[in-house]
Amino acid sequence: MAKADTSQADTSRRKTSKGEPAAGERAQRTRGKRSLPDQVAAHVRELIMSGQLRFPEFVRLDQVAGDLGISVTPVREGLLTLRAEGLLQLEPRRGFMVAPLSGDDVRDLFWVQAQLEGELAARATPRLSDDDLATLDELQRGLAGALADGRLDEIEDLNHRFHHLLAMAGRSPKLTWFLGQAVKHTPSRYYETIDGWVQASVDDHYPILEALHARDPEAARIAMQEHIRHAGELLGRHVDRRPEE
Numbered sequence: 001m002a003k004a005d006t007s008q009a010d011t012s013r014r015k016t017s018k019g020e021p022a023a024g025e026r027a028q029r030t031r032g033k034r035s036l037p038d039q040v041a042a043h044v045r046e047l048i049m050s051g052q053l054r055f056p057e058f059v060r061l062d063q064v065a066g067d068l069g070i071s072v073t074p075v076r077e078g079l080l081t082l083r084a085e086g087l088l089q090l091e092p093r094r095g096f097m098v099a100p101l102s103g104d105d106v107r108d109l110f111w112v113q114a115q116l117e118g119e120l121a122a123r124a125t126p127r128l129s130d131d132d133l134a135t136l137d138e139l140q141r142g143l144a145g146a147l148a149d150g151r152l153d154e155i156e157d158l159n160h161r162f163h164h165l166l167a168m169a170g171r172s173p174k175l176t177w178f179l180g181q182a183v184k185h186t187p188s189r190y191y192e193t194i195d196g197w198v199q200a201s202v203d204d205h206y207p208i209l210e211a212l213h214a215r216d217p218e219a220a221r222i223a224m225q226e227h228i229r230h231a232g233e234l235l236g237r238h239v240d241r242r243p244e245e
Contacts, residue, residue: 037075044082103237124212126217194235
């Protein structure tokens, strides 16, 4: 095991996507939707899962509080949530350290997500209206246009809407709840640092749409599962790559 790095991670200098709002602005946008500890957990989880924070860096409570424009108390609560998830370790008299995270850990998380989204896509296939399919086609055109023009800040929203529509059409509150827990670990920012991630967010949707238009539930399941597993493989390779590479 590598010797623990006693330096404190400066979360304010992490890379951000082109056109992306700062952490404090994102926190302001989400207030009222999530509790402050949940916002903290989401922010730091994103940094860890995208490789912006890595083992054995330490997370400074005051730095995170400053990034998000909040007090230290909810920061600690949020970091304790990540400790329970296994993403952070609490070192006595030293603070919260990023726990080891391997590419295989990431692939396992995305395998679970793939099973859930694949099942929801299969269930949604016969239930989608013509208007739903038209909306999915429109979202896909928007994704392709945003990619072509380099408008990376739009891709997160369009991709979320695409997947959300399909998940809701699956009409399974329980599966959707479990999916919500799984997708917490999917980066929605810093994606331009992950080789192939943005391109896959667009290209992998075409086989899904083809299966949906054909009203073929099994083909939709397989296409969605392959899409999510592909994303997991890309992120897994990124996590396994050493920071200096």
